[in-house]
Amino acid sequence: MSNQAQSAQFEDEFMDGDAGFDAEAAERARPIPRISIQAFCDDQRSAEVLQYAAEDRRLSKAHVSVHMGGIAAAIAHYVDSPTPNLIIVDTALSGPALLPELDRLAQSCDPGTKVIIIGRYNDVLLYRELLKRGVSEYLVAPIDPMGLMESISNLYNNPDTDPVGHVFAFIGAKGGVGSSTVCHNVAWTLSEVLKSNVTIADLDLAFGTTGLDFNQDPVQGIAEALAAPERLDDQLLDRLLTKCSEHLSIFAAPVVLDRDYDISPESCDMVIDVVRQNVPYVAVDLPHGWSPWTKRVLLQADEVIITAVPDLANLRNAKNIVDLLRTARKNDAKPHLVLNMANVPKRQEITLKEFEQALDVKAIATIDYDCESFSQAANNGQMVEEMNPKAKAAERFREIALAMTHRRDVKADKPAASGLAALAPFLEKLKLKR
Ligand SMILES: Nc1ncnc2c1ncn2[C@@H]1O[C@H](COP(=O)(O)OP(=O)(O)OP(=O)(O)O)[C@@H](O)[C@H]1O
Numbered sequence: 001m002s003n004q005a006q007s008a009q010f011e012d013e014f015m016d017g018d019a020g021f022d023a024e025a026a027e028r029a030r031p032i033p034r035i036s037i038q039a040f041c042d043d044q045r046s047a048e049v050l051q052y053a054a055e056d057r058r059l060s061k062a063h064v065s066v067h068m069g070g071i072a073a074a075i076a077h078y079v080d081s082p083t084p085n086l087i088i089v090d091t092a093l094s095g096p097a098l099l100p101e102l103d104r105l106a107q108s109c110d111p112g113t114k115v116i117i118i119g120r121y122n123d124v125l126l127y128r129e130l131l132k133r134g135v136s137e138y139l140v141a142p143i144d145p146m147g148l149m150e151s152i153s154n155l156y157n158n159p160d161t162d163p164v165g166h167v168f169a170f171i172g173a174k175g176g177v178g179s180s181t182v183c184h185n186v187a188w189t190l191s192e193v194l195k196s197n198v199t200i201a202d203l204d205l206a207f208g209t210t211g212l213d214f215n216q217d218p219v220q221g222i223a224e225a226l227a228a229p230e231r232l233d234d235q236l237l238d239r240l241l242t243k244c245s246e247h248l249s250i251f252a253a254p255v256v257l258d259r260d261y262d263i264s265p266e267s268c269d270m271v272i273d274v275v276r277q278n279v280p281y282v283a284v285d286l287p288h289g290w291s292p293w294t295k296r297v298l299l300q301a302d303e304v305i306i307t308a309v310p311d312l313a314n315l316r317n318a319k320n321i322v323d324l325l326r327t328a329r330k331n332d333a334k335p336h337l338v339l340n341m342a343n344v345p346k347r348q349e350i351t352l353k354e355f356e357q358a359l360d361v362k363a364i365a366t367i368d369y370d371c372e373s374f375s376q377a378a379n380n381g382q383m384v385e386e387m388n389p390k391a392k393a394a395e396r397f398r399e400i401a402l403a404m405t406h407r408r409d410v411k412a413d414k415p416a417a418s419g420l421a422a423l424a425p426f427l428e429k430l431k432l433k434r
């Protein structure tokens with residue numbers, strides 16, 4: 001079967017369009033580091049699933065090769081070849097036949113090599129035997145790409161020792177539509193309201209506004225990291241980041257024009273990888289533009305947030321971005337859409353419904369044009385909620401932060417907060433009594 005036909009078949013089978021998309025499984029399957037994976041399959045279908053998974057962004061750093069021949073081929077192969085980080089064996093053998101073969105394979109396995117077995121029998125005793133022999137995971141065929149990626153990801157992403165942060169990429173459908181403003185306010189909300197550690201990576205090296213928006217004037221930042229990404233380690237990262245508050249740091253852009261900025265997709269990848277090892281959330285502020293590295297960041301991010309103003313050019317550009325992402329990220333949720341600067345009196349606008357229909361994406365928020373709150377916040381180097389907690393936009397930013405982190409509880413916070421507010425006079429009285 002051609003690669004394209006195969007992809008289409010798996011998409012139908014496993015993803016069932018968007019209706020059957022399992023967002024939680026997609027969330028659990030985290031990006032896999034630069035490891036080598038070799039698979040040996042008895043079954044053609046398992047081989048096809050592996051090949052399909054190998055093309056997913058989560059496995060893009062890993063080196064995957066898929067061979068036929070099952071465990072016999074694996075044993076023969078490793079007699080005189082070193083073993084990779086992970087061997088996946090798809091086998092039709094039952095327990096009594098499989099275990100001695102596995103022992104033979106173990107004789108040629110290097111110490112660090114892990115093994116996943118894909119078998120045909122849903123058998124607890126066999127499962128226990130395999131674990132005793134050091135097999136990391138036993139999956140029962142037929143496997144699906146997302147389940148397979150989740151299993152591999154569980155082996156290589158240990159939340160206790162090796163946290164891998166989520167990367168949120170923010171891009172504007174056009175220049176000046178408020179993408180950076182949305183990025184900064186949402187990141188701030190995550191850090192203040194959800195008390196999660198967040199780093200904003202400002203990739204608008206020449207004109208970025210992260211420093212201004214948070215009232216900071218860093219001497220060094222992300223450009224130093226991008227110039228020599230191989231030198232970036234936790235200590236250097238610590239020196240290059242600017243801490244804005246307990247939970248929020250910025251990786252600021254230099255914003256000078258006396259140098260050329262040649263960013264490569266690889267350096268971008270390396271820098272973001274180091275940052276994501278250090279914080280649970282990385283908000284990447286992308287400039288509006290199109291280059292190999294912007295495309296790479298969008299394709300690799302865990303979530304993409306497109307900010308658009310409700311006009312025709314924004315609609316066209318947003319649609320192009322959505323279509324590209326849907327084609328290239330078949331096993332991911334659709335990008336998020338934020339409609340910004342909406343409901344300007346007398347301006348002819350494309351309606352929310354029309355926008356959503358054209359893109360086939362539901363907007364996570366519509367933010368009204370609010371000249372007063374946004375200009376005051378920008379000029380003060382503050383976030384909208386800091387400047388005016390009652391601004392409607394503050395609520396929208398909370399909704400976006402929740403949607404992106406797949407939390408549903410912020411709205412529930414509100415009655416609790418107003419409940420507390422209602423109790424405030426009584427609490428005051430109690431204080432007075434004491
Ligand atoms: N909803 C809004 N109402 C009023 N002003 C807004 C709103 N959203 C953003 N702005 C203002 O619009 C201006 C542009 O915003 P911002 O710099 O975030 O856009 P951008 O899409 O990142 O632009 P660039 O293409 O330069 O990266 C800022 O002055 C910001 O304060």
Ligand SMILES: [Mg+2]
Pocket residue numbers: 179180181204285286287288
């Ligand atoms: Mg911007």
